[in-house]
Amino acid sequence: MTKKGSSQIRLGRVELQIMNVVWEKGEATVHDVKDVLGRGRKPAYSTILTMMRKLEAKGYLKHDVHERTYVYRPTISKKTVRHGMLGDVLDRLFEGSPSLLLNSLVEQDRISEKELIQIRKLIKEKERERNE
Secondary structure: OOOOOHHHOOOOHHHHHHHHHHHHHOOEOHHHHHHHHOOOOOOOHHHHHHHHHHHHHHOOEEEEEEOOEEEEEEOOOHHHHHHHHHHHHHHHHOOOOHHHHHHHHHHOOOOOHHHHHHHHHHHHHHHHHHHO
């Protein structure tokens, strides 16, 4: 696990794409990541290598060497990153208010009826937990 608290997690778009590949595979080389990310626009090997080294310096990845090849694996879970990045967005864009965030999602029709049902269920479960 990384030393950073989940509220301090900030990943750029490409960093998050790289992390998604590593999470999905469990471990990955630069070539593995390049193959997956190369399906759209073609990032250079050196760009991906630099970004993976930066992710390692931030404490999000670590590597082992297998037959002279660096194999990276995540040191932080996807859930922790989601929570940290969402907390950052919540603080910076929604004044720390979950209801403002939810209102924005509803106003943009970003929540389906099925998801609204799931959200209501989660809220009821939380209310029960708090009342116990």
